[in-house]
Amino acid sequence: MTIAEERIERLASLARDAAADCHDERAREYVRLARRLAERNRLSLPTRFERFTCDACDRYLRPGKNARVRLQDGHVVITCDCGAQARYPYDS
Numbered sequence: 209m210t211i212a213e214e215r216i217e218r219l220a221s222l223a224r225d226a227a228a229d230c231h232d233e234r235a236r237e238y239v240r241l242a243r244r245l246a247e248r249n250r251l252s253l254p255t256r257f258e259r260f261t262c263d264a265c266d267r268y269l270r271p272g273k274n275a276r277v278r279l280q281d282g283h284v285v286i287t288c289d290c291g292a293q294a295r296y297p298y299d300s
Contacts, residue, residue, distance in 0.1 A: 212249040216242050220257040227268040235268040264292035 223238035239261050246253050260269045269275035276287045283295045
């Protein structure tokens with residue numbers, strides 16, 4: 209594991225903890241840093257981190273707090289408070 213991958217993992221856990229403690233702006237900054245680091249080093253973000261962040265506003269999503277999660281026709285639809293939606297397939 210490279211240094212960049214370790215730092216992305218650390219930023220993901222910091223964003224998760226900050227969002228849990230209702231420090232939304234701090235969590236948003238961690239998400240932005242992780243994305244920038246991944247782009248600069250041509251790495252992909254971990255799937256769990258990617259799916260729990262909003263592409264439009266860089267928010268760390270917490271279902272029931274700032275995101276709505278619904279199941280529709282074989283997809284999970286996650287809607288952020290900003291109105292952006294993400295759809296992910298699932299197998300039943």
